[in-house]
Amino acid sequence: MERIASFQVDHNRLEPGMYLSRRDGDIVTFDLRFKKPNTGSLLSNAEMHSVEHIIATLLRNGRAKDAVIYFGPMGCQTGFYFLFDSRRLPEADAVELVKETFAAGAAFSGEMPGKSPVECGNYINLDVSLARKQCADYSGIIQNWTAEKLAY
Numbered sequence: 001m002e003r004i005a006s007f008q009v010d011h012n013r014l015e016p017g018m019y020l021s022r023r024d025g026d027i028v029t030f031d032l033r034f035k036k037p038n039t040g041s042l043l044s045n046a047e048m049h050s051v052e053h054i055i056a057t058l059l060r061n062g063r064a065k066d067a068v069i070y071f072g073p074m075g076c077q078t079g080f081y082f083l084f085d086s087r088r089l090p091e092a093d094a095v096e097l098v099k100e101t102f103a104a105g106a107a108f109s110g111e112m113p114g115k116s117p118v119e120c121g122n123y124i125n126l127d128v129s130l131a132r133k134q135c136a137d138y139s140g141i142i143q144n145w146t147a148e149k150l151a152y
Helices: 045-060 090-106 127-142
Strands: 015-026 027-033 066-075 079-085
Touching: 015 090, 015 127, 027 090, 045 066, 045 079, 045 090, 045 127, 079 090, 090 127
Parallel strands: none
Antiparallel strands: 015 027, 027 079, 066 079
């Protein structure tokens, strides 16, 4: 079997940041790495779930909402994937969008989006303060990121 692209990245050398994971035609996948892999430092289920709710909501209601395909957690609990349509959002603009969105997530106020048993199958572990902290930490990591820094 062919090894998938993400298994071909040396996770022992990978640092937190934003990376171009793959291109599938017009669909681009960014690897938004929050934690250094293989160190035992992982995002908790509540942190991942909370960030997912806030960032997905902000992206799907933001200026580039028509380009957003998916935002969701990595199974390894070290970050998230962001998929977008590059015909509607060039990579350099996507970098800026991610930076803006995580800064907005760090400042998010109000009720957690989708925090009810009708809207979410595990609404109990959602926490706005956990999401804000993780968004602020990641925002600091990527604040000077550019499209030129997207390579693993």
